[in-house]
């Protein structure tokens with residue numbers, strides 16, 4: 001069938017193990033080829049950069065960079081940032097910065113923005129989107145922050161926490177897409193892929209899993 005998921009090669013332009021796990025959940029075959037095209041976060045005054053604009057720009061950069069080495073493929077790029085008081089927080093450089101980020105986030109609401117870009121390497125066409133999730137972190141004592149940072153979990157995560165890990169105990173409430181916080185908003189990604197004819201729940205699934213429904217019994 002023309003334009004179906006079985007015929008488009010998917011490439012994930014990411015080094016993130018979380019994004020690999022999340023994309024694997026969709027059950028579509030893909031290869032991983034990380035990009036190094038991400039820009040450092042802007043150091044300007046608070047409120048000068050919109051988190052969704054920033055995440056989208058980085059997602060597109062990553063996808064376009066990797067698309068150059070995969071002719072004919074559909075390339076997926078994503079980027080996630082945390083925003084607090086108009087400032088963007090990326091991944092902490094060291095444990096001290098992780099402590100400072102968690103100290104600032106503790107007891108407050110912040111926002112997590114992810115951008116996703118799907119680039120068709122054969123035409124250069126791109127489909128993009130963003131999602132914003134509100135996240136409430138409970139108050140934390142200094143000892144709790146130290147203990148959490150000592151686990152190492154915060155080190156490669158935007159905002160220095162992982163909602164999908166031990167960090168789940170720090171977050172009593174969110175509003176918006178959970179997968180957006182983990183780094184790849186799956187409902188958005190499925191919508192973007194469908195624009196290229198890749199359907200997560202296309203008829204190929206029925207052929208691949210013939211059961212009572214498919215046989216008509």
Ligand SMILES: Cc1cn([C@H]2C[C@H](O)[C@@H](COP(=O)(O)OP(=O)(O)OP(=O)(O)O)O2)c(=O)[nH]c1=O
Nearest residue numbers: 014015016079080157158161162163181182183
């Ligand atoms: C807030 C939060 C972020 N994160 C992660 C998702 C991303 O991997 C990371 C944000 O960094 P990114 O720069 O978006 O991604 P990355 O450098 O890990 O991977 P790549 O650029 O190669 O795609 O933070 C979590 O895993 N859990 C969380 O709760």
